Amino acid sequence: MKSMILNSYGDDAKFEVADVAEPTLKPGHVVVRIAATSVNTVDTMIRQMGSDLPLSPDLPAILGMDFAGTITEVGEGVTGFAVGDEVYGCAGGLADLQGALAEYMPADARLIAHKPKSLTMKEAAALPLVGITAFEGLQRAGIAADKKVLVQGGAGGVGHIAIQLAKHFGADVYATGTGEKQISAIEGFGATAIDFMNEKIADYVGKHTGGAGFEVIFDSVGGANLTNSFEAAALNANVATTVSLLELDLTPAHFKGLSLHVIFMLIPMLYDHKREDHGAILARLAEIADKGALKPIVDEVSFGLEEVGAAYERLLSGKAIGKVVIEL
DSSP, rough: OOOESSOOOOTOEEEEEOOOOOOOOOOOOEEEEEEEEEOHHHHHHHHHHHGSSSOOOOOSBBBOOOEEEEEEOTTTTSSSSOOTTTEEEEESSSSBOOOOOOOOEEEEHHHEOOOTTTTTTHHHHHHHHHHHHHHHHEEEEEETTTEEEEEETSHHHHHHHHHHHEEEEEEEEEEEEHHHHHHHHHHTTEEEEEEESSSHHHHHHHHHTTTTTTEEESSSOOOGGGHHHHHEEEEEEEESSSOOOOOOOHHHHHHTOEEEEEEETHHHHTOOOOOHHHHHHHHHHHHHHHHOOOOBBOOOOOOGGGGHHHHHHHHHTOSSSSBBEEOO
């Protein structure tokens, strides 16, 4: 089968066309004919860092975590799926799991769900990693109707999904961004936009919460921005973040009694830990999407399989609006 592989890692690593053997069907797995796969930041990190990143596959590597496609084979012990089903998921492209930059991909049936009927293959392929991340973060942070929620980075890949899910769960949603495009996108999803470049934290906390702070904060920016989230949080609030790879003074969190939740959604794939949870979340996301309450933004520039290098560069350029998707 046709695939795009990496024979080396590093800043100059190039994807190459290769004819590799089709995947062998294993019990508990399905084989999927890939229709589309999206590019995530973690994919670009794997290409750049290689063995310095514990989750990188051995070379030659087939990357690509997110996908949408059609089942062509069903393995022993798999229930709920049949040949011809349209599915989506995040099930490979790291460690010893083959990725989606190929015509066919093996996938653990616990990591997939039926594709949302209301979304195209291209749109569905944009959803799994960011959707699972946003869903898990909001759930662990105690999302509930009428809670005041702040999404940091509301126009980003994870952030724009978190806004839609928080709205679906009935929360009062606010989100940070800057610039006309980001502010417009945030407002388009029904959240109150906060321009972090022009509004001080104390000012927007006072304006929107009466000075009490936000009860739930989903920080998709993370890192040093966590200190801003701590400042904007209410007493005993929950803060969820996708980026915590840093040393940080937790004193502000201590004096507010905050709970910090670190979201690393690759754990089920890496450690075969509760993989069925991801399948269940994807099924929930499909239901929400088919109710008209969830739709990922897909970048306007299209790419084919042999243009994967250009797709990676598009994401890294910062020019993409929404998820970068490769169609096969």
